[in-house]
Amino acid sequence: MERSFKRSLASLDEISEALQTFFADNDARTEHLESVILAVEELFTNMLKYGGGTGDIVIAVALDDGELVVGLTDFDVDEFDVTQAPEVDVDRPLSERQPGGLGIHLVKKLMDRIEYNYVERRGTTKFFKRLNR
Amino acid sequence: MGGSGEVMLSGRLDAAQTAKLQEFLDRIAEPKVIDFKDLKYISSAGLGVLLKTQKRVFESSGTLKLTNVSKHIGDVFNYSGLDQIFDIELVDAP
Numbered sequence: 522m523e524r525s526f527k528r529s530l531a532s533l534d535e536i537s538e539a540l541q542t543f544f545a546d547n548d549a550r551t552e553h554l555e556s557v558i559l560a561v562e563e564l565f566t567n568m569l570k571y572g573g574g575t576g577d578i579v580i581a582v583a584l585d586d587g588e589l590v591v592g593l594t595d596f597d598v599d600e601f602d603v604t605q606a607p608e609v610d611v612d613r614p615l616s617e618r619q620p621g622g623l624g625i626h627l628v629k630k631l632m633d634r635i636e637y638n639y640v641e642r643r644g645t646t647k648f649f650k651r652l653n654r
Numbered sequence: 655m656g657g658s659g660e661v662m663l664s665g666r667l668d669a670a671q672t673a674k675l676q677e678f679l680d681r682i683a684e685p686k687v688i689d690f691k692d693l694k695y696i697s698s699a700g701l702g703v704l705l706k707t708q709k710r711v712f713e714s715s716g717t718l719k720l721t722n723v724s725k726h727i728g729d730v731f732n733y734s735g736l737d738q739i740f741d742i743e744l745v746d747a748p
Contacts, residue, residue: 530670537666537695555695555726562697566669611735615712620702623734627698630733 525577528569533562536580547584550652556631557589557650563624564593564603564646572598572644587653588633594645602637603628603646659686663693667700676703685711691722691745701734708739717741 522543526532537558544554561580568578574595581592609626628635632648639645659682667675679685685707708718719741723731728744731737 530668533668533670537668558695559697559730562668566697566699611733612738613735615709615739618705618709618735618739620705621698623701624698627730627733631729 522583523579523581525579526565528574528576528578530566530569533565536561536565539580540582543582549584549589553589553631553650553652557591560628560632560648560650561591561593563628564648567601567603567624568593568595568598568644568646572601574598584652587651589650589652590647591650592645592647594643597642598644599642600639601644602639604635604637659684660689661685661687662689662691665693666695667693667703668695668697669699672699672703675700676706679703679707684714684716685718686716687719687721689721690724690727693724693727696727696730698734701730701736704740705736719743 522539524539526536540558540561541554543549544551565578568574572595574597576596579594581594583590603625606625609622611626628648632650635646635648637644637646661679661682688704704718711718717740721743722745723742724745728737728742731740731742
């Protein structure tokens with residue numbers, strides 16, 4: 522599946538539905554579906570905030586021998602490598618916690634691995650998740 | 655909205671929904687319990703709203719209790735370290 526989505530929070534419903542359809546069409550085990558939707562939302566909303574892009578964002582999803590591969594590509598943007606985001610200290614007490622900053626931390630925790638590629642002002646963040654376990 | 659200070663969430667709490675929820679929670683003087691029974695999904699944006707509300711409640715010597723939290727959503731709280739900050743009651747296993 523490869524589709525482009527308008528860079529708007531209003532696209533999140535459409536993205537969630539597209540992922541649900543992909544899982545159903547491929548008879549993929551759904552126990553990780555909500556985690557995958559969460560990872561895509563976090564990366565998509567990150568692209569809305571950073572990099573300076575203005576066009577649509579392309580999401581490609583593939584299943585390769587039980588491993589789900591999802592890539593989000595933003596075009597004509599500055600380099601913004603989410604894999605280099607600083608670690609979040611999740612053990613801090615309430616008084617020191619601030620809303621925000623948890624998104625990429627959750628992607629790293631919930632998915633098996635995450636990669637970033639930047640070529641000719643095109644930024645792609647890709648994550649991998651094995652579904653058959 | 656349930657009983658006194660009790661809020662019931664339903665559906666999917668993604669980044670497109672958080673402004674509405676924040677506005678709603680800000681209008682409740684002393685939220686006490688948030689029932690997750692019909693909540694299917696939450697992202698970091700939703701966690702941010704709850705964290706902000708918890709900070710406000712904590713300042714008045716209270717704490718938010720989250721009830722009927724599913725295993726998946728419970729995992730999201732654990733990975734975020736927020737299981738140490740909220741009083742979380744997981745939904746009974748089927």
